[in-house]
Amino acid sequence: MLDSGGFGALRLEAIAAQAGEPKGSVAYYFGNKAGLIAALVDYLAHDAVLSVIRATEGLPVGEQRIHALIGPEEHISSDVQGLRAFFEILPHVLRDPNLRARIARLYSGYREASLHSLGADDEETQRRLLPYAMATVALIDGLAIQYALDPEIDISLVARLWEELLKAELRTAKRAPRKTRGST
Numbered sequence: 001m002l003d004s005g006g007f008g009a010l011r012l013e014a015i016a017a018q019a020g021e022p023k024g025s026v027a028y029y030f031g032n033k034a035g036l037i038a039a040l041v042d043y044l045a046h047d048a049v050l051s052v053i054r055a056t057e058g059l060p061v062g063e064q065r066i067h068a069l070i071g072p073e074e075h076i077s078s079d080v081q082g083l084r085a086f087f088e089i090l091p092h093v094l095r096d097p098n099l100r101a102r103i104a105r106l107y108s109g110y111r112e113a114s115l116h117s118l119g120a121d122d123e124e125t126q127r128r129l130l131p132y133a134m135a136t137v138a139l140i141d142g143l144a145i146q147y148a149l150d151p152e153i154d155i156s157l158v159a160r161l162w163e164e165l166l167k168a169e170l171r172t173a174k175r176a177p178r179k180t181r182g183s184t
Contacts, residue, residue, distance in 0.1 A: 007088055010036055037089050038102055044086050045106040048076050049113045061119030066166045069117040073136060074159040077143035084148060110137055118166065128173065132166060 005014075015036060016023040030036045051072035059065040077083075093099040114133035120126040139162055143155045 007092055010040075010089070012036070034096060034099060037093065037099060040085060040089065041093065041099075041103055041106065044082055045103075045110060047082075048072070049106075049110050051075065052110075052113045052117055056117040061121075062170060063167050065117055065119065066163060066170065069114070069136075069166075070159050070163040073140050074143075074156060077140050077155050077159075078147055079144075080148050080151065083144045087145070087148070107137060118170075125173075129169075132169060136162070136166075 010033060012026050012030070012033070013023055015030075016026040019026065030039055052069060055068045055072045056065050059068055093103050111130070111133040114136045115126055115129055118129045118132060120129045120133075139158065143158055146153055147155050
């Protein structure tokens, strides 16, 4: 629906007609257009976070887990249909304080999933790796825009580069002595 008619086509009546449901049922579950948008973004973000968690769970913290993290991230960047929907509604989300707060929480959850995948299991490690988790999310969004504009680009080149940078950070962190309370 967003693909063919843009944001303006996202209406309760249109969703109901496409789903073959009464408008009242759709209104009951979603409330209004903001509810539809929130549900759509929840769905898109939920799938992204779930794919990261599924790919990395059960793997030992380290290079193997980082490699498993990059696959879903690369897939997210190349999901043109899902990303078009997200980028179609993003300007409207930015203007609505309630939706903006909701999406901010979703991004926070996405960063937390990345931190978990990177092995950030304590406060110190979380603090150190948070910029990497933030950069991972930014990288995925940026690659998604580039790929949506030009599907001929090879986003795997950047995915492999980012994977190597994350692995290098992990190796550096393992060599660095941990600070204990009271040490300088």
